[in-house]
Amino acid sequence: MAIEVRLPTVLRAAASGQANVSVEGETIGEILKALADQYPGLGSQVISPDGSLHRFVNVYLNDDDVRYLDKLETKVIEGDVVSILPAVAGGSL
Amino acid sequence: MLTISQIYLDEMIAHAIREYPFEACGLISGEKDLVKGFYKTRNDAASARIYTVNPLDHLRADRDAEAKGLSIIGVMHSHTHSEAYPSATDVTQAPDPGWHYILVSLKHKDPVLRSFTIVEGNIVEESVVRLNC
Numbered sequence: 001m002a003i004e005v006r007l008p009t010v011l012r013a014a015a016s017g018q019a020n021v022s023v024e025g026e027t028i029g030e031i032l033k034a035l036a037d038q039y040p041g042l043g044s045q046v047i048s049p050d051g052s053l054h055r056f057v058n059v060y061l062n063d064d065d066v067r068y069l070d071k072l073e074t075k076v077i078e079g080d081v082v083s084i085l086p087a088v089a090g091g092s093l
Numbered sequence: 094m095l096t097i098s099q100i101y102l103d104e105m106i107a108h109a110i111r112e113y114p115f116e117a118c119g120l121i122s123g124e125k126d127l128v129k130g131f132y133k134t135r136n137d138a139a140s141a142r143i144y145t146v147n148p149l150d151h152l153r154a155d156r157d158a159e160a161k162g163l164s165i166i167g168v169m170h171s172h173t174h175s176e177a178y179p180s181a182t183d184v185t186q187a188p189d190p191g192w193h194y195i196l197v198s199l200k201h202k203d204p205v206l207r208s209f210t211i212v213e214g215n216i217v218e219e220s221v222v223r224l225n226c
Contacts, residue, residue, distance in 0.1 A: 008155075009164060010189040056188070058148040065148045085151050086188030091116055091143030092172040093182045 003031055003076050006083040007042075014041030028059060029072030031082055046084065056087050095167075095193050095208045096222040097121075097128040106204045108133050109171035109197040116144040118170040120151065121193065122158035128193075129163055136170075143182065144170045167193030167208075174200055177207040179216050187211040193219070 002022045007015055015021055016039075023038060025031035032053075036043030048054050052072070059066045060083040066074045076082070101121070109117045115136055122130035134150035146168065155165055168188075172180075177198035179187075187194065190212040198205040210217050 008189070009191060056186075058151070060148070060152055063149075063152070065152075083152060083155075085148070085155060087148070087186075088118070088120070088146035088151060088168050088188050089138070089144060090168075090170060090180065090183035090186045091138070091140065092175045092180050093142045 001026065001076070001078055004081050005031060005035060006081060008085050010086055011042055011045060011084065014045065015039045026075060027072065028061065028066050028074040028076065028082065031076065032059070032072070058085050058087050059083070060085070094126055094220050094222060095128065095195075096126055096224060098224045098226055100226075101128055101131040102206060102221075102223060104131055104133070105169050105195065105197055106206065108169075109199055109204060112136065112171065113199060114141045114173055115139055116141060116171050116173060117197070118144040118146050118168065120146065120154045120165050121167045121169060121195070122154065122161070122163040123166045124163060125166070126193075128166070130158060130161070131169070132157070141173050166191070167195060169195035169197065171197040171199060176200060177205045179209055179211060184211055184214055184216060 005021050023031050023034040025034050032046055118136050119134050120132045121128045132154035135147035137145040137147050177196035194209045196207050208219050208221050
């Protein structure tokens with residue numbers, strides 16, 4: 001099942017400049033794995049070496065942050081849209 | 094160079110003051126160096142020393158900007174007790190080399206607002222051109 005994945009500007013260079021890509025998968029984890037296989041430069045920016053979601057990105061299934069769903073095990077269905085955005089943080093420390 | 098309406102600058106300073114003693118944060122939309130929107134976002138860290146833009150606020154801002162044919166082009170946050178200059182944390186966590194990083198300092202009697210680019214760890218201050226509209 002092909003799912004649309006929306007990429008932030010900072011990751012588009014690693015996906016041939018595309019803002020939206022279509023990848024196959026039944027779960028968020030499978031989709032991100034397929035994304036990394038298709039665009040190797042994206043993999044390390046989205047998935048940590050331990051296999052978890054990288055802390056510098058947020059991944060959404062439609063309107064929900066997948067960290068508050070089943071994380072990488074979150075299931076997707078036809079018509080879902082996955083969005084990736086950079087985590088934005090900082091401070092005076 | 095960042096070109097921005099005085100209205101948005103006023104909103105940023107008001108947001109910083111309203112959120113005090115916590116750091117305030119928000120996102121700007123626009124095209125390249127021209128700001129066309131400002132989104133106040135929640136600071137999930139609820140801290141006087143760090144900020145984390147609420148992820149759902151970010152998603153909503155991103156979608157709204159895209160619906161208007163714009164992009165998120167930067168982030169604003171406040172420093173409550175230090176200068177309007179990126180900290181080491183700001184530099185290491187800067188999410189996008191193409192973004193503008195606006196700092197509002199409440200350290201002094203009058204708020205100070207400055208804008209920077211952060212590319213591969215290098216901080217460069219940019220001029221802020223204020224539009225009276």
